[in-house]
Amino acid sequence: GAVDKGVDYANYFCTYSFLYHQKEMLSDRVRMDAYYNSIFQNKHHFLGKTVLDVGTGSGILAIWSAQAGARKVYAVEATKMTEHARQLVKANGLEDVVEVIEGSMEDITLPEKVDVIISEWMGYFLLRESMFDSVICARDRWLKPTGVMYPSHARIWVAPIRSHLVDQKGHHFEGAMEEWHAFVHDTKNSYGVDMSSLTDPFTEEQRKYYLQTSLWNNLQPEQVIGTAAIIKEIDCLTTSVDDILSIKANFLSSILDDDMKFSGFGGWFDVHFRGRSESPAESEIELTTAPSYENPTHWGQQVFLLNHPIRSSKGDNINVSFVMNRSKENHRLLEVEFECEYKQASGRLLQPFRKKFFIE
């Protein structure tokens, strides 16, 4: 169904209207370096060209594009952040090149087609926020047949991990349930109302919150205990919204170390700036959000925890069926399901299991 604009604004765009939030993104050095290098090491894509920045925020990518020599940059932004972007463009002497346009990408019109679409559209686990939809819409309407996408490619990764958060979340859930039982007892005693019929729905609500919601986490590289798999590859030039509405993948991951506890899965993404085959990048840039000591990003990783860790050893294999869909209540949120067959190195097969998670 169609999305109510006011609700979408309240739930989603609103946070982007704070400079504080834009500053957080502008302070992510890995992110900044990747876009900066992708532009300034590939000036041939910008020199004398027309550029569209989808969701310009503070205007940073539009300003860099102009500094790299673009003839004209259209900088589109849905929130009032446009006022600040305009100010920034002017303070940096680029008002003749960068035109800031307030409106949602889907609604506005440009006076011409563009040579380059640049955008920082990536959400947690790549697709949370569903902002790539707006980039696709912009591409199909405004990119010249010879145009280039910045970034040009994206991939989603999943790997088995160990994490102490399993125990912590379990304890929190149990604590919440203990409190509930005390509450039911007190409410009956003090106020004569029997609340026990709400125990099931309350349990479900708390289970969803503590155990079935994926977590933002900065994983340490050694927490990844098995081979990582690519569950989706996106060519930004050709992918359609239908291609990303529902994502299905089957993969096999092998445990790489002995004496580990398989606690769940970590998920992350990378994007690449390669230009297009007819007009390749001179210098290919990668932006990865994989677990890293030296180059952590504000995206961190998404962590999907099992209810109970599984003792695991080198040579064990996990056969995973993965499905990801948009949440029915909010098209910018995601729901994923992991279906796992765990085969020990010895050949013994554990009881298969499946678990569903919400990316909120």
Added chain:
Amino acid sequence: GAVDKGVDYANYFCTYSFLYHQKEMLSDRVRMDAYYNSIFQNKHHFLGKTVLDVGTGSGILAIWSAQAGARKVYAVEATKMTEHARQLVKANGLEDVVEVIEGSMEDITLPEKVDVIISEWMGYFLLRESMFDSVICARDRWLKPTGVMYPSHARIWVAPIRSHLVDQKGHHFEGAMEEWHAFVHDTKNSYGVDMSSLTDPFTEEQRKYYLQTSLWNNLQPEQVIGTAAIIKEIDCLTTSVDDILSIKANFLSSILDDDMKFSGFGGWFDVHFRGRSESPAESEIELTTAPSYENPTHWGQQVFLLNHPIRSSKGDNINVSFVMNRSKENHRLLEVEFECEYKQASGRLLQPFRKKFFIE
């Protein structure tokens, strides 16, 4: 202007659809005791009567009304919490008396007028959430001319306080600004973009967040350093929406102790259950959210901090003009302004000042 229902749901009602949140209210003993006693110590208002519970949530007030002998209770709730309320009503054997109706009070229709309207509509500082509007609407449409309001009266209080939060918030603000200046420096150096033109709007944004937003706080009674003033009295039977849209009050507060630091104002409310003059309560109940060691509530107090505390002594007087309006962006939020003349016991008048706050 009219309120967009979808946006109102996303911003406001949404939180009430979680049992977790309903449980927090149901665990507030001061709140629960007051409503429980108001009903069961005044059974004559309920016995054989028709009752409307505006915003029934879990259904608790409707259930108590039925247990106190009501003939029929209409329990209206805007969120899906109705499903749980229905379950609870049934589990407590009251499904013949309590009818749970899902919808917003403004939209639904009842088959008859009622003898009693009961509702727990109080937000922070009484009026945040603007839910009393819905109670007024219910009263004007559905209360019999002889009907009784539960609660029947409400008052808003303000008093000068001391609080260490003044320094803390000041430090946070300064820390945020230091970080900003480092960020501007780095962005120029590393990425060739001059962000200094955003310093003013960023300062304003952070000032609003750290210094101009009132705080939820559980004040200790001795933090109140001057006489408390009532800035609004509401008779729930007669007050109109116009009466509460904008609230103006002038009051004088006297500092009661020596060697204090006047750091700002604390605000709270109380409500009373007195029935109506033609049909008074047999036992009058008060629910107060004033600072208290023994009887704290989940409402706590709202704290409005000055930028710098003022050294104060017994006998000093503060002459305050107070104004409260609804926020232009969100009719459920409030904006207040304090205009102060501080007169020392010696007769010396300090420089008058005014400060604006957002109740978010």
